[in-house]
Amino acid sequence: MTLVQSQIHSVSAHPVHSTVADAMDAAGPQVWYDMTVEVALSVMAAARAEHLLVCDEDGLCLGLVTQARLTAVRDSPGYTDRVRLDDLTDRSGPFLSPLASREEAEDAMPFERLGPVPVVDEHGSALGVLALSR
Template identity: 65%
Template sequence: MTLVQMQSRPASADPAHTPVAEVMDAAGPQVCDDMSVEVALSVMAAARTGRLVVCDLDGRCTGLVTHAELTALRDSSSYTDRVRLRDILGDHQSFTSPVTTMAEAEHAMRICRLGALPVVDEQDSALGVLALSC
């Protein structure tokens, strides 16, 4: 058994001013933007996740896709097996910095109606994902 030391947060600490880096989830699976929708759905199933961080050939984060979006697309009449993730990113090309405050990130996510937002460094490499809980 490993002992974990917990630190209590000062009563004066304001969660709204907490940097995103302190509360983000791990980035999880990262896939290339030339991946097909079917393969992306298979990766999600294997990883038991509902979202994938999408990167270009240089490893820069280009967006995020969800299982619900990919399933809806696959089930639509306009779907073909030639559709690649880069073709469907659309509004999901939003990112945040690890030093952005939670208040700023939550505000932006609500305005853009995003349930999750990739957190990237100065080179646009994915560090994690910030997801709204409600």
């Protein structure tokens, strides 16, 4: 005899996601860390994206830059055409694991950090992006 376990699922207007992997969006455009701000803004416009995942030469995720951040840097008084994405990314994260629960992800984020966060595998390769809001 085979046991079958059934579960009752409630239907709601807001789906419940159990892990970050269930709630994340596709990674979107991934670019190299040595790209200039101007080129990154052009890539972003062509892709109609609001953010870019910044990767190193091995494809490991170094961070994420948003259109707002790139525009602010470009419009700042100290801007030169030599500013690269590597100058703008925080290699220490935050990064999320696809196995973390959404609640764990929100609890781990600094309160002032809202918006998209890279989701990476155990090797540091980008799998997607989780948009956090409070």
